[in-house]
Amino acid sequence: MAHATSSAGLPALELGQAPGRIDPVLLLAGLAWAGAAALTLLWPNATDDWAFTEELAYLAAAAAAVLALAGLLPRAPGLARLRRAGPWFLVLGIGLAVWEIATAKLDLLPRPFFAPPQELLTVYIDDWPRLVECVLASLGLLVTGYLLGAVTGFVTGLGLGWSRLVGYWVHPVLRLIGPLPPVAWLPVAFFTFPSSWAASVFLIALATFVPVTILTWSGVASVNSAYYDIARTLGAKNRFLVLKVAVPAAMPHVYVGLFMGMAASFAVLVVAEMMGVKAGLGWYLQWALGWAAYGNMYAALLITALMCSSLVTLLFKVRDRHLAWQKGMLKW
Amino acid sequence: MVSAALAPAALPPGMALSVERVSHGFVLQDELLPVLQDIALDIEPGEFVALLGPSGCGKSTLLRLIAGLEPPRGGRILADGLPITGPDPSRVVVFQDPTLYPWRTVWDNVALGLEARGILKSQRHRVDQALELVGLARFASALPHQLSGGMAQRAALARALVNDPRLLILDEPLGKLDSLTRLTMQGELVSLWQRAGFTALMVTHDIEEALFLATRVIVFSDRPARIVEELRVDRPYPRHRDDPELVRLRQRILERLGLGGSW
Numbered sequence: 001m002a003h004a005t006s007s008a009g010l011p012a013l014e015l016g017q018a019p020g021r022i023d024p025v026l027l028l029a030g031l032a033w034a035g036a037a038a039l040t041l042l043w044p045n046a047t048d049d050w051a052f053t054e055e056l057a058y059l060a061a062a063a064a065a066v067l068a069l070a071g072l073l074p075r076a077p078g079l080a081r082l083r084r085a086g087p088w089f090l091v092l093g094i095g096l097a098v099w100e101i102a103t104a105k106l107d108l109l110p111r112p113f114f115a116p117p118q119e120l121l122t123v124y125i126d127d128w129p130r131l132v133e134c135v136l137a138s139l140g141l142l143v144t145g146y147l148l149g150a151v152t153g154f155v156t157g158l159g160l161g162w163s164r165l166v167g168y169w170v171h172p173v174l175r176l177i178g179p180l181p182p183v184a185w186l187p188v189a190f191f192t193f194p195s196s197w198a199a200s201v202f203l204i205a206l207a208t209f210v211p212v213t214i215l216t217w218s219g220v221a222s223v224n225s226a227y228y229d230i231a232r233t234l235g236a237k238n239r240f241l242v243l244k245v246a247v248p249a250a251m252p253h254v255y256v257g258l259f260m261g262m263a264a265s266f267a268v269l270v271v272a273e274m275m276g277v278k279a280g281l282g283w284y285l286q287w288a289l290g291w292a293a294y295g296n297m298y299a300a301l302l303i304t305a306l307m308c309s310s311l312v313t314l315l316f317k318v319r320d321r322h323l324a325w326q327k328g329m330l331k332w
Numbered sequence: 333m334v335s336a337a338l339a340p341a342a343l344p345p346g347m348a349l350s351v352e353r354v355s356h357g358f359v360l361q362d363e364l365l366p367v368l369q370d371i372a373l374d375i376e377p378g379e380f381v382a383l384l385g386p387s388g389c390g391k392s393t394l395l396r397l398i399a400g401l402e403p404p405r406g407g408r409i410l411a412d413g414l415p416i417t418g419p420d421p422s423r424v425v426v427f428q429d430p431t432l433y434p435w436r437t438v439w440d441n442v443a444l445g446l447e448a449r450g451i452l453k454s455q456r457h458r459v460d461q462a463l464e465l466v467g468l469a470r471f472a473s474a475l476p477h478q479l480s481g482g483m484a485q486r487a488a489l490a491r492a493l494v495n496d497p498r499l500l501i502l503d504e505p506l507g508k509l510d511s512l513t514r515l516t517m518q519g520e521l522v523s524l525w526q527r528a529g530f531t532a533l534m535v536t537h538d539i540e541e542a543l544f545l546a547t548r549v550i551v552f553s554d555r556p557a558r559i560v561e562e563l564r565v566d567r568p569y570p571r572h573r574d575d576p577e578l579v580r581l582r583q584r585i586l587e588r589l590g591l592g593g594s595w
Contacts (some may be wrong), residue, residue: 224431226429226431227431227433229399229401229425229427230425230427230431230444230491231444231448232401232418232419233399233400233401233419233421233423233424233425234444234445234448234449234491234495235419235420235421235445235448235449235495236444236448237448240447240448244447244448245433248433248435248436249433249435251435323435325434325435325436325475325477326434
């Protein structure tokens with residue numbers, strides 16, 4: 001009998017180990033969100049009766065329920081990432097409560113510049129078709145310009161690193177226009193191109209082109225010359241040296257250029273949309289500002305941030321896959 | 333240019349090489365720095381020749397000229413009677429650094445020469461054979477940064493051998509290996525050379541290594557390099573490092589290099 005109990009006690013002991021225990025941080029986070037939900041619902045708004053106040057409270061309550069459940073059921077599959085983000089959920093819950101109190105409940109911040117959280121919710125619920133349209137317009141513009149700039153930049157950089165003739169003609173041009181912020185071309189671009197869309201594609205492409213060109217070039221220029229010697233003694237011709245030696249060896253540099261180009265393209269996208277294009281997130285921001293619709297502005301700003309950060313994450317994923325051979329080497 | 337694939341069947345597996353009064357130098361700050369001076373050297377097919385000399389004397393430069401990576405400033409070099417005009421896969425170099433491409437697996441690195449010549453598709457088995465030959469068959473899908481120094485140099489050797497070179501040019505290929513790996517690979521090199529019958533030309537600064545491997549040892553002077561001594565090492569393989577004849581030859585080489593009293 002004693003034998004049976006001791007063997008039965010073993011799994012129970014395992015259950016008590018770290019991964020099986022109730023997660024106090026997630027529970028606390030759930031509590032914070034529940035608190036935010038309660039004060040949103042029960043504490044009357046200071047001045048206006050903000051629309052969607054109740055709905056915001058229910059959403060916060062739902063989040064609280066999910067977090068608390070995850071805290072109580074730590075064995076459920078797929079919760080490892082949630083648990084790692086526990087402290088963040090806690091801080092975000094507290095942040096939501098503070099934001100709600102400072103705006104809707106106590107009116108501490110000057111209006112209309114600071115919108116309460118339910119105002120953002122209102123925008124997303126009422127204006128989502130237009131926001132989706134703007135995201136698609138921005139993405140279309142950005143992707144077209146970025147790909148155009150990245151491809152031409154890559155080819156130009158390769159030419160600069162490889163051919164003396166290309167270097168002779170392109171290098172001075174690059175020296176001259178490279179340091180110029182692409183936005184400086186804005187007025188010229190808008191009256192040179194047939195449409196403001198085409199002008200914006202050109203500007204985004206230019207913003208991407210310069211860093212991609214320079215980094216591809218420096219990547220090709222810094223290839224270990226012994227790599228070429230090896231390939232040449234093994235019978236490689238020029239085409240092979242470019243495509244199978246120079247390009248793969250330069251790829252880590254090229255990706256640095258692609259990241260820099262992406263950051264530059266975001267800047268140009270927003271400015272171009274604010275100045276001339278009649279669609280997109282930049283245009284939405286400008287339009288919201290014009291109508292003093294600050295809630296709309298914050299809502300669009302949040303979406304813009306999410307879009308840009310998703311694109312950067314995507315590029316990181318592509319890079320890590322493509323440069324998997326670098327594993328174990330220093331990566332920035 | 334005679335490439336291995338096109339060479340008539342009558343040619344022996346090893347290449348005949350003749351270096352005719354070759355001089356070479358580099359321009360440094362508008363001044364010509366002479367590196368090689370009037371080098372004349374004839375190598376028979378199937379010989380294993382070691383070039384020995386003080387470091388920086390120009391031995392490696394001579395190898396680059398023979399590989400066809402640079403043309404000599406004076407004189408000419410003939411491979412099987414024809415002047416060398418550029419690199420060719422029948423004359424393959426193994427450098428001191430393995431310089432494997434870090435983005436390619438070991439297999440793809442070894443396949444480099446066949447791929448560059450566009451014959452990889454029909455000759456894939458040769459890559460497997462070359463990996464087998466150097467004992468890396470199990471590491472075919474490894475990446476270079478996962479290999480030890482000795483394994484990387486073995487992969488570099490396989491990358492050369494897969495092309496069935498008629499002249500294997502070895503530029504201190506064992507220079508950076510630890511002494512145990514080095515001894516093992518010296519033995520492996522001899523048996524590879526004996527089996528395949530290629531001509532081997534090796535630069536080394538290790539007298540013992542030269543005497544252990546080569547049928548002929550050429551001793552170079554300080555820069556600009558001249559040939560100061562040629563020794564035929566007429567001993568059967570496998571050799572023993574304490575063979576009295578080899579010990580005698582080593583003494584003579586040390587004297588020639590001005591180090592006679594140090595051993």
